[in-house]
Amino acid sequence: MYQLMIIDDEPIVRSGIKDLIPWEDYQFEVCAEGIDGKDGLNKVMEFLPDLVLVDVKMPGMSGIELIQEARKQGFEGKFIILTGYSDFEFAKQAVSLGVRAYLLKPIDEEELMTNVEEVLGELEAKKNREDYFTKSELIARQDVIRRILLPNNGSEELKKDMKLYSLEFKYHCFCCAVISMKNAENMPAPSEECINALTRDMNQIDRIWMDENVVLLCKEYTFLEAAKQLELNIERMEAKHMEIPFVFLGHTVKQWQDIQFSYESARFFWEHRFLYSNQRVITIDMPESVGQITVDRILEQLGNYVDIGDEEGIEHTMYELQQYARISLLKESDIKLLVAHNLILLHSRLLAKYDQKKSEFPSLNQLREQIKNCNSIDSLIHEAIAFCKTMSEIVGGSTSDNIAKRVYAYMEKNFDKDLKLENIAKTFNYNSAYLGKLFKKEMGEGFNNILDSIRIENAKRLLMEQDLKVYQVSEKVGFSNIDYFYNKFKKHVGLSPKEFQKKKPRNEEG
Structure with a gap:
């Protein structure tokens, strides 16, 4: 009016x-x-x-x-x-x-x-003219910001246009975020309501449409500061039952000429969104090292765990594979191919070993179809774990060799606890006397001797790798009596724990 x-x-x-x-x-x-x-x-x-x-x-x-x-x-x-x-x-x-x-x-x-x-x-x-010129200026400003996001080499023409539209960007830092809806290929771009809720309480934000996504140019925000505020706003959106978008944040840059690099890193994570379906704000610091993991070692462990029926081991190994894919930033097609290829190899190996159970094995065609239809790495890992557990249930416990291996694997994972054969027998649903004889027959030594060996090997590792007192090492590997630990250690190693610890190499002072 x-x-x-x-x-x-x-x-x-x-x-x-x-x-x-x-x-x-x-x-x-x-x-x-x-x-x-x-x-x-x-x-x-x-x-x-x-x-x-x-x-x-x-x-x-x-x-x-x-x-x-x-x-x-x-x-x-x-x-x-x-x-x-x-x-x-x-x-x-x-x-x-x-x-x-x-x-x-x-x-x-x-x-x-x-x-x-x-x-x-x-x-x-008059109002229409003003709206037209306001809209035209907004379009022009958006175009200038798009050019800033793309490789520009700080061209003189771009600098002139930035000055013309008051986009001199005299700020201490910048970062870019790519906003996309989940399953972006099949879903509409983020709505205005969604973006407004996502950027609530965030000043100095420019929003630009780039292809099917919205890009946020955050001025005077490091990517960590932006991530914190965006996470808070997403929590508010969840409380209102709003649809939650993906947010892919690029790294912090100090000059406007480098904004393109922050956008490139955000875009790179968007292209690998298959890896991050269970997360909401994905940042440059998310891929964390988990040691010297390799695909060969992961899959060798998986085969062993399936063979001996260790479900915890299966899950742990598959999550290691998931982390490997994230660290390596593998593409969706490469991850699916990797998982499918190795599950088929595992299927073939077990089939050759347990031919008599061939009719019980799950269908490979069904496995391929399930992997193909996975729309995130989480659903892919879930399907892989379910397949491995099914295989393990079919072959697990088939032979005394497998039973002994399962017990040994359990001992290696729980050596620091108060392990007794009677309790382990209950865990695996066996008579303790029968399990003790079967274990000794397959492993060559009795349960207690092998448990002592596992504990002493881990004690040696701790004495060499960490600055711990002998009594601390004794407790960490499951010996409640320090004197008993000394005796067992000297019997297995030929040296006392203190003598062994003195052999630890010292860093030379420069």
């Missing part, structure tokens, strides 16, 4: 004008009334209405004087003069001041409506 003001020293005239025509039909609402010239001038400059209906002869200040003073003070609204005097000089002055119309009292309703319609048309045209 446009704003209308009526200025006349007669209350009955003001009331009559308000009721003369349906102002709302012409998109006007009365914002104020002036009771004389001076009061009217003050209210004109306070409310800045779009149209003013003003009488000419009023106490203190005439309508012409009011218009002259308002123009001097920069008021650009439109005036229609209402007067009971058809004075030519008044009319001439009104024209010189840009008055829209000069209407004689009593006001003719049709004449007023015609003039109001014309004023409305002029105001609408």
